[in-house]
Amino acid sequence: xxxxxxxxxxxxxxxxxxxxxxxxxxxxxxxxxxxxxxxxxxxxxxxxxxxxxxxxxxxxxxxxxxxxxxxxxxxxxxxxxxxxxxxxxxxxxxxxxxxxxxxxxxxxxxxxxxxxxxxxxxxxxxxxxxxxxxxxxxxxxxxxxxxxxxxxxxxxxxxxxxxxxxxxxxxxxxxxxxxxxxxxxxxxxxxxxxxxxxxxxxxxxxxxxxxxxxxxxxxxxxxxxxxxxxxxxxxxxxxxxxxxxxxxxxxxxxxxxxxxxxxxxxxxxxxxxxxxxxxxxxxxxxxxxx
Amino acid sequence: xxxxxxxxxxxxxxxxxxxxxxxxxxxxxxxxxxxxxxxxxxxxxxxxxxxxxxxxxxxxxxxxxxxxxxxxxxxxxxxxxxxxxxxxxxxxxxxxxxxxxxxxxxxxxxxxxxxxxxxxxxxxxxxxxxxxxxxxxxxxxxxxxxxxxxxxxxxxxxxxxxxxxxxxxxxxxxxxxxxxxxxxxxxxxxxxxxxxxxxxxxxxxxxxxxxxxxxxxxxxxxxxxxxxxxxxxxxxxxxxxxxxxxxxxxxxxxxxxxxxxxxxxxxxxxxxxxxxxxxxxxxxxxxxxxxxxxxxxxxxxxxxxxxxxxxxxxxxxxxxxxxxxxxxxxxxxxxxxxxxxxxxxxxxxxxxxxxxxxxxxxxxxxxxx
Numbered sequence: 001x002x003x004x005x006x007x008x009x010x011x012x013x014x015x016x017x018x019x020x021x022x023x024x025x026x027x028x029x030x031x032x033x034x035x036x037x038x039x040x041x042x043x044x045x046x047x048x049x050x051x052x053x054x055x056x057x058x059x060x061x062x063x064x065x066x067x068x069x070x071x072x073x074x075x076x077x078x079x080x081x082x083x084x085x086x087x088x089x090x091x092x093x094x095x096x097x098x099x100x101x102x103x104x105x106x107x108x109x110x111x112x113x114x115x116x117x118x119x120x121x122x123x124x125x126x127x128x129x130x131x132x133x134x135x136x137x138x139x140x141x142x143x144x145x146x147x148x149x150x151x152x153x154x155x156x157x158x159x160x161x162x163x164x165x166x167x168x169x170x171x172x173x174x175x176x177x178x179x180x181x182x183x184x185x186x187x188x189x190x191x192x193x194x195x196x197x198x199x200x201x202x203x204x205x206x207x208x209x210x211x212x213x214x215x216x217x218x219x220x221x222x223x224x225x226x227x228x229x230x231x232x233x234x235x236x237x238x239x240x241x242x243x244x245x246x247x248x249x250x251x252x253x254x255x256x257x258x259x260x261x262x263x264x265x266x267x268x269x270x271x272x273x274x275x276x277x278x279x280x281x282x283x284x285x286x287x288x289x290x
Numbered sequence: 291x292x293x294x295x296x297x298x299x300x301x302x303x304x305x306x307x308x309x310x311x312x313x314x315x316x317x318x319x320x321x322x323x324x325x326x327x328x329x330x331x332x333x334x335x336x337x338x339x340x341x342x343x344x345x346x347x348x349x350x351x352x353x354x355x356x357x358x359x360x361x362x363x364x365x366x367x368x369x370x371x372x373x374x375x376x377x378x379x380x381x382x383x384x385x386x387x388x389x390x391x392x393x394x395x396x397x398x399x400x401x402x403x404x405x406x407x408x409x410x411x412x413x414x415x416x417x418x419x420x421x422x423x424x425x426x427x428x429x430x431x432x433x434x435x436x437x438x439x440x441x442x443x444x445x446x447x448x449x450x451x452x453x454x455x456x457x458x459x460x461x462x463x464x465x466x467x468x469x470x471x472x473x474x475x476x477x478x479x480x481x482x483x484x485x486x487x488x489x490x491x492x493x494x495x496x497x498x499x500x501x502x503x504x505x506x507x508x509x510x511x512x513x514x515x516x517x518x519x520x521x522x523x524x525x526x527x528x529x530x531x532x533x534x535x536x537x538x539x540x541x542x543x544x545x546x547x548x549x550x551x552x553x554x555x556x557x558x559x560x561x562x563x564x565x566x567x568x569x570x571x572x573x574x575x576x577x578x579x580x581x582x583x584x585x586x587x588x589x590x591x592x593x594x595x596x597x598x599x600x601x602x603x604x605x606x607x608x609x610x611x612x613x614x615x616x617x618x619x620x621x622x623x624x625x626x627x628x629x630x631x632x633x634x635x636x637x638x639x640x641x642x643x644x645x646x647x648x649x650x651x652x653x654x655x656x657x658x659x
Contacts, residue, residue: 086625094628097581101620108613226445268449275446279437
């Protein structure tokens with residue numbers, strides 16, 4: 001029972017982080033059509049910025065995290081200027097490859113700035129643990145779930161209730177018509193890049209206290225988030241959240257009980273099977289809707 | 291995505307006399323037939339391959355005076371092989387595949403396993419089985435995800451690559467201690483060992499020449515046209531009867547087999563095969579080779595591989611800033627030449643030709659055709 005509770009808790013927390021990562025790149029994909037292969041490195045960059053703000057600027061942890069998130073928004077805008085703005089008349093594929101080059105630049109900058117030794121980020125709740133039904137659950141996992149839930153709720157409100165959200169949804173449904181109707185594509189793209197980078201940074205900051213922060217930190221999260229997007233479908237926010245929880249729980253529970261050595265393989269097997277059987281993802285939405 | 295080679299691939303525009311007038315006027319029959327041949331047949335693919343191989347055979351040994359330069363030249367040759375394979379998968383069939391490095395690793399391990407297990411196969415057996423193994427795996431993968439389009443295909447192949455990575459690190463009977471095979475015997479062909487860099491060069495050049503010939507065959511074959519049609523508009527292509535699925539699968543299998551081939555060549559050359567040589571850097575690198583060289587031509591990956599191999603070496607003077615300068619250089623190249631180096635040169639040529647045509651009288655152009 002303790003094992004079950006512990007594995008479920010880490011599965012839900014992992015799923016929440018995956019949902020943040022996946023929503024980050026899906027927002028960008030919906031607003032601009034770009035799959036950002038630098039998203040994983042943005043996750044890592046967020047964690048490194050938080051480490052820097054807390055360790056070198058001696059800020060209290062929550063203030064340091066906020067500084068890191070503000071900087072991530074700026075990074076997102078800069079990235080739009082470098083990667084998308086000069087290439088917006090080119091095929092999307094060229095932009096996608098430019099994001100790959102951007103990933104190399106970001107990784108190189110981090111290596112130069114922070115070195116290649118792994119760093120640790122302290123959590124505001126420290127290493128304390130809750131005891132639920134005899135199982136120790138790190139309080140950081142509770143923090144992850146709470147913060148992720150609040151951020152996702154905020155994102156849903158942003159998309160359903162604000163003008164910005166309507167503009168992104170319009171661009172997702174039909175970019176040409178949306179631009180003709182007066183949606184300012186460039187501003188929305190900049191905002192989407194910023195929002196996407198903030199979500200990536202938030203995911204990095206939340207998960208960093210549970211492990212060491214190194215250069216490859218974000219990459220496996222990004223690839224697993226691709227799996228989430230496949231299982232949940234690219235269409236709906238709800239699908240992404242369900243997909244993230246399914247993948248998180250499957251990896252922890254099935255991996256923890258049946259096949260610990262190969263647990264890391266499960267998301268990939270799952271996504272390969274899903275694509276073989278349902279080549280357009282599990283949840284197919286007729287009209288794209290965020 | 292438009293095919294960068296289309297300007298040349300189109301039949302010549304009917305300038306001057308109309309084609310319909312051709313057959314009736316006996317004297318113009320020959321130029322008419324000539325004009326009807328698609329442009330692709332007028333480009334001298336085989337001649338270009340021969341010239342390229344001859345030029346490399348003469349120039350590379352002169353250029354590579356040190357052992358490290360010769361190493362880079364050899365690396366360029368094997369990367370060109372995998373790059374041409376990826377050109378078929380990605381450039382022609384439009385399949386966003388992320389498993390080319392997995393195919394290289396599979397080929398490398400297969401070759402090493404054949405050489406070191408009780409089979410004790412010679413070099414040609416190693417290479418043949420490596421090519422077969424990667425082709426078989428690619429066929430299975432390609433059939434399973436044949437209906438997946440664009441990004442879903444990319445994700446499925448990322449999944450394959452990651453599954454392969456975990457498998458290679460666990461299956462020590464196949465991949466050696468900690469996923470690294472060491473002590474692979476050197477290339478032995480026709481009763482002779484090829485150990486030194488400048489000896490291996492000839493084997494690799496021969497391999498690349500064969501792959502280039504195959505590429506030239508494909509370049510002129512219906513397979514290329516079917517793949518491009520499936521890439522540019524799968525729905526319309528399928529409606530007019532193009533076997534889109536078969537073309538994409540064939541190109542994927544052939545391209546993956548070239549990945550296996552280059553992996554199998556690298557093992558006996560360096561003596562080791564490990565998963566670290568086929569990591570994410572190389573996966574991104576293969577994309578860059580194609581994008582930098584140009585996606586619209588079989589020569590794109592060859593030029594791109596040269597760039598990919600040479601530039602980090604040239605940048606080593608920048609020391610710890612090398613990665614950033616490298617990434618920035620890539621960004622600048624992509625922004626300035628989105629069609630790649632070969633594509634950029636092609637556009638330059640078209641522009642120069644256009645100027646030349648404007649100067650010449652109209653009739654003269656027609657005679658040139």
